Amino acid sequence: MPPIDPIIGGTVYYKNTNNWNKVYTYYWSDSNKAMTTWPGVEMSNEKNDVYKAQIPTDAKYVIFTNGNGTQTDDITLEGLNKIYNNGSWSNFK
Numbered sequence: 689m690p691p692i693d694p695i696i697g698g699t700v701y702y703k704n705t706n707n708w709n710k711v712y713t714y715y716w717s718d719s720n721k722a723m724t725t726w727p728g729v730e731m732s733n734e735k736n737d738v739y740k741a742q743i744p745t746d747a748k749y750v751i752f753t754n755g756n757g758t759q760t761d762d763i764t765l766e767g768l769n770k771i772y773n774n775g776s777w778s779n780f781k
Contacts, residue, residue: 697745698768704737708754715747
């Protein structure tokens, strides 16, 4: 496995239960509120409506959005390489 880039720390996953055509993740931290611009980074469809994106290790919060005004609330990250599905985080295989 290649080393994790300190700038792009790891992967975050989102189960697209909303059936959005596109999924974006907007992320930030307490010390860096401008890590990305709205609507965030477009996530790629991994499979079975699971989307993924690489985000920095120091990101602390995310919002998942369709890029057209529909979005989740502010979500506190519970680590990288986890999936957000129906309101909770779990490890992703």
